[in-house]
Amino acid sequence: MIILLIVIAALVVYVIAAYNSLVSAKNNVDNAWRQIDVQLKRRHDLIPNLVEAVKGYMTFERDTLTQVVEARAKAVNAPDQASRLAAENQITAGMGKILAVMENYPQLKADQSVMQLQEELTTTENQIAFSRQAYNDAVLTLNTKTEKFPGNIIATNFGFKGAEYFKGAPEDQAVPKVDLGLTPRA
Amino acid sequence: MPAASDFRALERANRRETVILVGVFILLFVAIGCGFDFIAGTLQIHQGHLYGAPVFMVIALIFASVQSMISYFGGAPLILLSVHAQPLTPDSSKHQMVLDVIQEMAVASRLPVPKAYFIPDSSPNAFATGRNPQHSIICVTQGLIDNMDREEMQGVIGHEMSHIADYDIRTMMMVAVLVGGIAMLSDFMVRLSFFRSGDRDSDRDSGGGLIVILIVVLAVIAPILSQVIAMAVSREREYLADASSVEFTRNPRALLRALQRIAETESPLKEGTRGTAHLFIVNPLAANADDEGGFLANLLSTHPPLRKRIERLQAMLGAPAAATPASGGV
Numbered sequence: 001m002i003i004l005l006i007v008i009a010a011l012v013v014y015v016i017a018a019y020n021s022l023v024s025a026k027n028n029v030d031n032a033w034r035q036i037d038v039q040l041k042r043r044h045d046l047i048p049n050l051v052e053a054v055k056g057y058m059t060f061e062r063d064t065l066t067q068v069v070e071a072r073a074k075a076v077n078a079p080d081q082a083s084r085l086a087a088e089n090q091i092t093a094g095m096g097k098i099l100a101v102m103e104n105y106p107q108l109k110a111d112q113s114v115m116q117l118q119e120e121l122t123t124t125e126n127q128i129a130f131s132r133q134a135y136n137d138a139v140l141t142l143n144t145k146t147e148k149f150p151g152n153i154i155a156t157n158f159g160f161k162g163a164e165y166f167k168g169a170p171e172d173q174a175v176p177k178v179d180l181g182l183t184p185r186a
Numbered sequence: 187m188p189a190a191s192d193f194r195a196l197e198r199a200n201r202r203e204t205v206i207l208v209g210v211f212i213l214l215f216v217a218i219g220c221g222f223d224f225i226a227g228t229l230q231i232h233q234g235h236l237y238g239a240p241v242f243m244v245i246a247l248i249f250a251s252v253q254s255m256i257s258y259f260g261g262a263p264l265i266l267l268s269v270h271a272q273p274l275t276p277d278s279s280k281h282q283m284v285l286d287v288i289q290e291m292a293v294a295s296r297l298p299v300p301k302a303y304f305i306p307d308s309s310p311n312a313f314a315t316g317r318n319p320q321h322s323i324i325c326v327t328q329g330l331i332d333n334m335d336r337e338e339m340q341g342v343i344g345h346e347m348s349h350i351a352d353y354d355i356r357t358m359m360m361v362a363v364l365v366g367g368i369a370m371l372s373d374f375m376v377r378l379s380f381f382r383s384g385d386r387d388s389d390r391d392s393g394g395g396l397i398v399i400l401i402v403v404l405a406v407i408a409p410i411l412s413q414v415i416a417m418a419v420s421r422e423r424e425y426l427a428d429a430s431s432v433e434f435t436r437n438p439r440a441l442l443r444a445l446q447r448i449a450e451t452e453s454p455l456k457e458g459t460r461g462t463a464h465l466f467i468v469n470p471l472a473a474n475a476d477d478e479g480g481f482l483a484n485l486l487s488t489h490p491p492l493r494k495r496i497e498r499l500q501a502m503l504g505a506p507a508a509a510t511p512a513s514g515g516v
Contacts, residue, residue, distance in 0.1 A: 035293060115279055122336070123286035130294035133436065 018154045025142040029163045032135035036166065039128045040075070040088055043095070046121055047072050050098070053114050061101050068094035081164070089168060095125055132166045139163045196352035196426070204357050211364045212250040219246025257363035262315045262323050265362055265462060266303055271325050274302035280331050287339045288324055294434040295347045300324045304331065310448050313465040314346035315359045322350045333451055334444055341431055341441030345467055348430030354423050362462050421490050424467075428495055432502055442499040449492050464488035 047068060054065070071090035078084030099121060108114050143162035146155040154160075222242035223229035229238045257264075276282040285302055292299040300314065300322040310330040316322035324346050334342065349355050432438045448468055463470055469489040 032296070035296075039293075116282070119279060119282055119286060123290060126286075126290045126340075127293045130290055130434075134294060134296050 015154060018151055019158060022142075022145055022151070022155060022158070022160045025138070025145050026160065026163075028138040029135070029142050032131065032138040035131040036128065036135055039124055039131055043091065043121075043124050043128065044072055044076065046117070046124060047091075049117055050121065053111075053117055054098075054102070054108065057105055057108055061098060064094045064097050064101075068098070085166060092125065092128065092168070095121065099125070132168070136165050139165050193348075193352045193430075196354075200353040200357045204360055207357070207360055207364065208254045211254065212247065215246040215250035215253075216243055219243035222246070253364070254360075257360055258317055261317065261359040261363040262321070265315050265359065265465070266323065266325065269305055269325070269462060271303040271305050274304045274326070283336060284326060284331055284339060284343075287336065287343050291340060291343045291347045291434055294344070295351055297347060297351060298322070300347075300350060302326075304328060308332070309470065310334070310451055310468075311470055312342050312346055312467045313462075314349045315355050315362075315465060316350070317356050317359065318353065319350050322355060324350075329451070330448075333447055337437070337440045338444035338447060340435050341437070341444040342467060344431030344434040345427045345441060347434060348427045349423070351430065352426070354427070358465050362465055421488070424490055424495065425498060428499060429502070432499070438499050438502040442496060442503065445492060445496050445499065449496070468492060 051065060051069060054061070068091055071087045071094065075084050075087035075091065078087055099118065102108055102114075102118055108118075139162070142160075145151050146160050146162045219242040220229070220240065223238070223240050226242065227238070228241045229236065229243075231237075274281055274284060276285055281304075284304075288302055289299055297319045300316070300319075301324070303323060303325040305311075305325060305327045307327045308329040309327055310333045312324070312326040312330055314322060314324045324343065326342070330339075330342065349358070428441060431441045435441070445468075466489075
């Protein structure tokens, strides 16, 4: 009898602990997503400034610039998460190209406000990359917890689902760092 | 972050070390206070019995406890004061870049953004301090800002963020402030005991001389002891923080290049003192950070040789020539 009680008590303790760890794993994912969201919104706000700043200079990067502006519109009006992320990945790819090309324009680099904008864009791109990395780590933890036995029993019973990874664009994976060598050495 | 649980384990180890450190510190002071009691005659031994009130011992206990509290809550400002650090503001594009990189690494490590400070010194170096990640500070030298590009700065700041993540900063801060306190007190004691032994000669010279010797020995031992503590809690941490920096940046090359550049431009930091040396990313006291030294130099150093750290980072890069000297480069 006592043994049975102990077993039941141990089981209850385990279920509570497993449930709580699932809740915190899920909150970590939500929190990490909010971090990305903040950075993506910041980038959306910076794109008009970028267009304004380089309007007069970059005649041959017009295509990329148009592409970024269109992708931004798509991302803002995206009906679902997947299409939004696809659009954001397009912006990331275009932004990497624009930031690299900006280096070739001495007139741009002489402009103090353009330099400031470039720094802001670079750090935003980096923060998107780092927060995506943190988000994917959080998703990995949550998914492992919901899939591994016996945690998966509790996850199914309480309706916990794994989360989607934020995958990068193909170009993005080939060149994981946006800022490599972009900043001139002092 | 696969290392999240590792960081928690390191945090527990650091909490344990901090408690031991404060305990030893208080005991040391109580012992010194006890010595004072015997000198001043407030404690006396007559035929195996103890007489008197341990006034100095109680004062020392209170002093040590208060000092520990001050170290915990006010240690970071004290350290910043002692190295003449100033708040880092976005007054130039390079300073803005450093602030941005700190923000980036805070995102990568999922920690609150530390406050940024800088030391106007041309030697490239950096340290982090504070009592927890919510009250953390990252301090870089102007030399680091001038010599690092963005990628290298990420490596260095990533190293500091991992010291913050595993609470190294708290242990190191307590060591810095308490060690400073011990050094101060032992200097004071040496002066006092010489003074006392001078006017004591006329009275009598039985037990007094022995206690003076004891005090002098303690005064000599205390700074050595503090040095041993500082080095014991420091060296493995540097390797660990290097590894975690790579985890945050996912880019071994960043810190590797930063350390190689520091090794090239090494010059001693003027603000680096015996009490704070162990806080910095590279030893500010070494004339040359590449210096390997002998066994004794290694034993008394707060940092592993820079060359070994560079080698370990090269191994992470998967470079086949990891065992060749750093000059081989990447």
